[in-house]
Amino acid sequence: MKKTIKAAVVGMTGMLALTACTSAGGSSSKDTLSVVAFSVMETANEGVYEAYQETDAGEETEFAPSYGASGDQSRAVVDGKEADFVHFSLETDVTRLVDEGLVADDWKEATPTNGIATSSVVVFVVREGNPLGIDSWDDLAQPGVEIVTPNPGSSGAARWNILAAWAHIIGNGGTEKEAEQFVSDLLANTPALPASGREATSAFVEGDQDVLLSYENEAILAKQNGEAIDYVVPQDTLLIENPAAVTVDAKDGAEDFLEFVTSAEAQSLYAGFGFRPVEGVEGVELPEVEGANDPADPFPAPEELYTIDGDFGGWGEAADKFFADGEDGEPLGIIPRLIEHSGADAQE
Template sequence: MSSSLVKAAAASAAVLLTTTACSAAGGTAAGDEGEQLSLVGFSVLEAANAPVFEEFAGTSEGEGVGFQTSYGASGDQSRAVEGGLDADVVHFSLEPDMQRLVDAGLVAEDWKDNETKGIATSSVVTFVVREGNPEGIEGWEDLVKPGVEIITPNPASSGSAKWNILGAWAHVAGAGGSDAEAEDFVTKFLENTIALPSSGREATTAFSEGNGDVLISYENEAILARQNGEAFDYVVPDDTLLIENPAAVTTDAPEAASAFLTFLTTPEAQADYALSGFRPVVDGVELPDVEGANDPSNPFPDPGTLYTIDDDFGGWAEANTKFFDEESGIIPRLQAETGTAE
């Protein structure tokens, strides 16, 4: 099947703007003559970070601080930092991308020792469908019906893809199914997958260009697409997986980076992230109406069953090895068997 996979168009590089100054060449959001921090993040953060930067600039710690930014597929971004890409703050899709930098000595081992356990943003696995939901996709079982065409990012590069596939696995295993039954379900899921773009943002681009019946995505990515005028609907299935995105500073980052990291989990910053569809990770956030949500006044309803990596997969250290190890992981093997490895 790999020869027939639809190739996603590359997501265009966007420049973050603040009320001060910007430079398209570097993707810079900068203060006037102030300190520059380098932030490396996963692709869907790009729009969400703009109001957070502006809010931080209004604090005493953030006065005059600007940002040089780099966004892309989470795994690719992590590997780039490991390979020498300058970073003071890193904000990835999932913990293994952070652990790579811990192992390389670029992020401290105690990066999770805070009130949110290192998590700065969160979301849930969601189904993005065509306007009016013509295929009637409401739950996971609808995805594996004959003829349904799925788009989801590639787990070899994208953190979003790993969340999506583990959400499919949890649908079976979390309800008491065996590993063999879960594997059979994920095999059917992959057989219906027609595109594996390299990042969550590129997957949305492929879907917006008319490919596929359903895009497996972050809830916040679905909300952001609708804010940008896409004629999509989205469905939060009754059982889904909690997505938790970690952030940290690098070991040689300046003090301003630590101040910014602390700011990310304040109610003010979390309210800014909520505007782009992220679910708050702390209490006490005054939620605004969220344009693009199914119900802007109640944008983040609780799913019937919410699975988590820690409770249902034994944590990322165990899950990443079991499911995504290049040599022994279940998912690379199933991708090879179904022809969706590339």
């Protein structure tokens, strides 16, 4: 009998709706920055906002944040949503804005991190005590294992998860045909695809599935919030890099905030919520991270860490190959075709 799944917790849905309402109309104040970000950033950003407001550059700054699925947020900015500062799961969600003239084409040069603001890795979130003994990617494709992962049509987290699974096969000597079969097997074990990474977390903690594919920081945050879960960093996984940029018409202060987000102070704050410090930021002091498997050594190095640039040719190539849709909505990329044939409920 199929296990139950919930798309989101009512309280979380209400919180997201309230947050969106505070920013949908924007603000006329030059000191109120409209931040449009992917859903996973919501909790961690609160401390970063407060720390920035304690600096000389940010002492008069207020924030009007909006959070949601990364792709949906990016498309909303194209459709007119006010944004001074954007922070998305995927580079392609920023390049969409570049193509529309909303973000400068040299946005990566604005930071010492090549435009990356936060980073993580793909992990397996399991029930407390890991009752099924989930340890490797191959365990996820076994019959009877039920998985939660978001919808790659709306969620950046989902795309990282799927490509991590693909890289596991290719990186261990498999063919593309074998990788496609492996992802098909994973999707066959996935009854529903929640719209965002945060909704997927809510669905997992409120449901009874066996495994959630997620960011490491989401797993750590769930444990910090007292959820009865554990997580596994697999021996081979994918480096997650989340970009941020200011818009071309951003209010005064947006560039200062971007500089702060990629500073050692902000990266240390993000680390406290489970984000791995971004390469290129020097002097980050790692705190003990409550909720990590080892709070004193929270970010263990996997035996094999795949990257988008090194293993997939960059997001420009990967997005077209794996996730493209045709103008008539017909799936062109590998993953939409596999989802269409899997029978999974792709929620929006």
